[in-house]
Amino acid sequence: MNQIAPRDGTDGLYDRVRHLVPEMEWETFVEDIRAIEVLKRERNAVILAHNYQTPEIFHCVSDIRGDSLALAREAQNTDADVIVMAGVHFMAETAKMLNPHSTVLIPDLKAGCSLADSITGADVRLLRQRYPGVPVVTYVNTSAEVKAESDICCTSGNAKRVVESLGTDRVIMIPDEYLARNIEAETGIRMITWAGHCEVHERFTPGEIERMRADHPGLVVLAHPECPPEVVAVSDFSGSTAMMDDYVRDHKGGRILLVTECSMSDNLAVRYPQTEFIRPCNMCPHMKRITLANIRQSLENMTHEVTLDPAMASRGRRAVERMLAI
Ligand code: 13P
Ligand code: SF4
Numbered sequence: 001m002n003q004i005a006p007r008d009g010t011d012g013l014y015d016r017v018r019h020l021v022p023e024m025e026w027e028t029f030v031e032d033i034r035a036i037e038v039l040k041r042e043r044n045a046v047i048l049a050h051n052y053q054t055p056e057i058f059h060c061v062s063d064i065r066g067d068s069l070a071l072a073r074e075a076q077n078t079d080a081d082v083i084v085m086a087g088v089h090f091m092a093e094t095a096k097m098l099n100p101h102s103t104v105l106i107p108d109l110k111a112g113c114s115l116a117d118s119i120t121g122a123d124v125r126l127l128r129q130r131y132p133g134v135p136v137v138t139y140v141n142t143s144a145e146v147k148a149e150s151d152i153c154c155t156s157g158n159a160k161r162v163v164e165s166l167g168t169d170r171v172i173m174i175p176d177e178y179l180a181r182n183i184e185a186e187t188g189i190r191m192i193t194w195a196g197h198c199e200v201h202e203r204f205t206p207g208e209i210e211r212m213r214a215d216h217p218g219l220v221v222l223a224h225p226e227c228p229p230e231v232v233a234v235s236d237f238s239g240s241t242a243m244m245d246d247y248v249r250d251h252k253g254g255r256i257l258l259v260t261e262c263s264m265s266d267n268l269a270v271r272y273p274q275t276e277f278i279r280p281c282n283m284c285p286h287m288k289r290i291t292l293a294n295i296r297q298s299l300e301n302m303t304h305e306v307t308l309d310p311a312m313a314s315r316g317r318r319a320v321e322r323m324l325a326i
Contacts, residue, residue, distance in 0.1 A: 045082035118196030147316035
C-alpha cells in the first residue's frame with residue numbers, strides 16, 4: 001500500500017504507530033488528530049492518557065501519559081484551563097479533586113470501572129463500625145464518595161508504601177480483594193478487604209501463564225497486582241503499569257508477557273521495539289469507550305464536565321493528598 005501523503009506533521013505521528021495501526025485506519029484518524037491539536041491550543045487544554053488507551057490516543061494526541069499515580073500527580077500540577085481525561089471516570093474525579101479550578105472533561109460518561117462500582121460510601125461507614133480504629137486504605141479506583149470516607153488512598157504503584165506507612169498490623173484495604181491479598185503477601189500486614197475485582201485482571205489464570213511459558217521459552221511474566229494472587233505467584237514480577245514500563249525499559253530486549261490490559265503491550269512496543277511482547281491479554285471495555293472522535297467532541301462541546309460536591313471533594317482530596325505526600 002502507498003505511503004500516506006505528507007500533510008501537516010501527522011505523517012510523522014504515523015511513524016510512531018505504523019506497525020500497530022493499518023494505513024486505512026489511520027486515514028480515518030488524521031482529521032480528528034488535527035482538530036484535537038487545534039482545539040487544545042484554543043482551550044488551553046491538556047489530554048491525560050492512561051497506559052490502557054489505544055496507541056492513536058496514547059502516542060498521537062495525549063500530553064501526559066502514565067499510570068493512575070502519575071496521572072493524579074500531573075493533574076495536580078498542570079496549569080491548563082481544561083483537563084481531558086482519556087481514561088475512566090474515577091480518574092477524572094481524582095483530577096477534579098486535585099485541581100478544582102480546572103474544567104475536567106471525560107469524553108464518555110459511561111467509562112466506569114468494575115472496582116469503583118463495587119463499593120459505596122455507606123459500605124465504608126459500615127466497615128468502620130465493624131472494625132473501629134483500623135485505618136481505611138482505599139484504592140484510587142473508587143468514586144469520590146468512597147474516597148471521602150477513607151483515611152488515605154493508594155494506587156497499585158504505591159500500595160505497599162502506603163500500607164507500611166500506617167504502622168499498624170491490620171488495615172482495611174478496599175475494594176480490590178486481590179490487590180489487598182497481594183499486598184498482604186508482600187508486607188505481612190493483615191488485610192480486611194472487600195469482594196471487589198477488576199473484570200479485566202480477574203480473568204487471568206495460572207494455567208494460561210504456564211501454557212505461555214511452555215510455548216515461549218525464556219518468557220518473562222509481569223503481572224498487574226489486580227490479578228488473583230495465584231496468578232501473581234506464577235509471575236516473575238508484579239507492579240503497576242508504570243512499574244511494568246520501567247521493568248521493560250531497564251531489561252532491554254527479551255520476551256515479555258504483560259498480564260494486563262491489551263493496549264499496554266501495544267503502547268510499550270512503540271517505545272521498546274527490541275522487546276518481543278507475547279500477547280494474550282484482556283480488553284477493558286471502559287477504557288475502550290474513549291476514542292479520538294469523542295475526545296474531539298469533548299473539546300468542541302466542553303462535555304462531559306465532571307463536577308463534585310465541594311464538601312465531599314475536600315474530604316476525598318485529603319485522602320488523595322495524604323497518599324501523594326508519601
Ligand atoms: P495502574 O495504571 O495505576 O497500574 O492501574 C491499572 C488500572 O487498572 C487502572 O484502571
Ligand atoms: Fe477498572 Fe479493571 Fe478497567 Fe482498570 S482495567 S478501569 S481496574 S475495570
